Amino acid sequence: MDMSAARERLVVIGGDAAGMSAASQARRLKGPDELEIVAFERGHFTSYSACGIPYWVGGDVSAPEELIARTPEEHRARDIDLRMRTEVTEIDVAGGRVRARDVDSGAESWTSYDKLVIATGARPIRPDMPGADAPGVHGVQTLDDGQALLDSLARTRGRRAVVVGAGYIGVEMAEALINRGYEVTAVNRGSEPMSTLDPDMGRLVHEAMEGLGITMVNNTQVTKVLTGEDGRVRAVATQDAEYPADVVVLGIGVRPETTLAVAAGLPLGAHHGLLTDLAMRVRGHENIWAGGDCVEVLDLVSGQERHIALGTHANKHGQVIGTNIGGGYATFPGVVGTAVSKVCDLEIARTGLREKDARRAGLQFEAVTIESTSRAGYYPNASLMTVKMLAERRTGRLLGVQIVGREGAGKRVDIAAVALTACMTVEQMTTLDLGYAPPFSPVWDPVLVAARKASRAVQQRP
């Protein structure tokens, strides 16, 4: 009997979280006799934590190797034919094959697939302005970017850093540079930092950043990078002003890397990400899956598609894809939009909809804000936190929560993340049986205090 006839080939494009999680999970379920797995990665690294780069730059993590969950050798030891520094340049959907190019030699060849996983990730948004490519201007998307930034910092005697953007990457890089002893200016297009929060909550982040010595410039856009005689960055210019800079970090977000998918005619959504079904199959394509930063995900609260580049989703997508390819069954039902971050000791968290998201989705709502403490007020190191909560009018359904505070604030958002997933009302939330003891919470957890206030607001305006 010829077993090789039954052997299928899985091709994976992209060797980071989504791609290699899918490959690993498929391998767990199907041995090499049943499934051949070929994975292409154009860079030097596999399965690394891009989210960890700010902490490496800031000195909390000592070496890039610590950010690597699994090396190419470890993947190969599990019978995954991993081809590093090999970039896929075309997907031939009709022919069921991909063309790949060896980055170093330039040699190209075709590889056929029975099943394909697209995990091409995201690419940083680079501002289209003069000087954006000057030495001393850095993105922080890949480990190579992180190393280049660290080398640049080592070469520069000046201590002035400008961070462009004040979202997650921006505030984390501001922290990293503060930790390295830099004078940091953050230049931000929005009215407040952390545009993933409502501006009233972003204001708290703004104040805390200034308290940390970070100069926060809002409502402005960098128009130009100015360079010195050596060609290296010396300042950034906005419409109104110039900010001297020995180093510039770009943290203005990412967009799905879907060049290959577009060329192959695969379906994209409004945010330029691939569209999949709940099993993470590319819509309309029985044998192509996609996951990670290159796809759009369903927002379970608004019912609309979103693009969220986040390692935890990429890992879950990979797990779901690998299970399905391995002959099991799994789905990724969607997200509620949870994110947590910190800048020094300030913790910032959000889940669900902001006011503008709720309005855009056509929802009417009440928004309330409360202040409470992380522990019983009398317990040492109880710190203030602010919780904002949105609830739908009439139904009272929880729509979103934002939290800004110190230790113990950030992960409290998980309570709301689960409640959103379960479509709970704020009234139901008021009696949630949350962990209470003086070192952990006031007798009414801050999330419960917010739920009580939101519940009253909904009742008062039925």
Add this chain to the structure above:
Amino acid sequence: MDMSAARERLVVIGGDAAGMSAASQARRLKGPDELEIVAFERGHFTSYSACGIPYWVGGDVSAPEELIARTPEEHRARDIDLRMRTEVTEIDVAGGRVRARDVDSGAESWTSYDKLVIATGARPIRPDMPGADAPGVHGVQTLDDGQALLDSLARTRGRRAVVVGAGYIGVEMAEALINRGYEVTAVNRGSEPMSTLDPDMGRLVHEAMEGLGITMVNNTQVTKVLTGEDGRVRAVATQDAEYPADVVVLGIGVRPETTLAVAAGLPLGAHHGLLTDLAMRVRGHENIWAGGDCVEVLDLVSGQERHIALGTHANKHGQVIGTNIGGGYATFPGVVGTAVSKVCDLEIARTGLREKDARRAGLQFEAVTIESTSRAGYYPNASLMTVKMLAERRTGRLLGVQIVGREGAGKRVDIAAVALTACMTVEQMTTLDLGYAPPFSPVWDPVLVAARKASRAVQQRP
């Protein structure tokens, strides 16, 4: 028109969390013209945090006043006729009145009520053994108890303490005494400390306590308190051994204080607590409510009644009772059994059912245990935590979670508490959108890692 005819009188028995929350909330909704409120408290304090006593004894909280949320004067300023040091000695249900005795003068009088709230709390279980009342043997139920213990510690030169019991109070008091520089021995009837956990998880607490220098003696029972010539405790004796003690703290739990209710013929459950409906009305009694440590609550996971003495429940009960008495509508649907505690830097949390609870409820289940870290493994101060998860066979419904670890372990149980309330399956939990960033969580939160393992276990044995 005679308005006074319409004025009702609410009588509250017990001036701590449940009683005074009920009184305050009723007052918020109904002014003194509509509702007269009389509250009786036999002790010296109102609205205080008994849960905070170990931290006061341990020195984390400097004065008992810090544990008082609201003083008698503050309650009176809100038109609550609060009668301190006045003990209710009888409830005359048929006559709609209570008899109260001034503790100091012994004078007794009857007060009629239109509505009654019973919030008599719990009383500590005192072991029935010789010497249990000797000087140097202390409970820690009330602020007076805490002061007596502190006075006793100040009087004693010896540094050997024995804690009887190793549940929440026991481990918290062990921590308090370690913090005060005592040599602590904990004597425990069960096979491991923290019998609210399964023994395999209690074992982790045991090891950590020993690591802190606490001598842990399990599977044994104190039979006698031995006293010296001065009449003061000098040791405790078990069946097998004697443990020298300059001070003994009893932390062997509490039971509902329902003496009055029993005498009045009100309905009690199997755990000797009052039985109420979901609006916290005593069953069969339209105008009597009860809440806090003297009632039984519905366990939403097992469908059975339980007795849980916990300030957070008492506050919620009071809120519900006060809302209903004030003319609003609120219910307390029940608990899932969440509790969190710590001993020094070890955090201990549980929610839902233990293995023996699940068996007792007639449920078949899978139990899994995983180890993970509080933060991304590469992030500074990532610490190990152990998560045990129980899921029902066939349905995959989450039944319970236990967590033992360091910083960041305890409040993670809230994720499971909300999931239990929402009757989620462990499979559903595997895709929960929990907050992820390296300082807060690994890319798979420990609770998700446990959910994945539990989900596989359920699938493998359908």
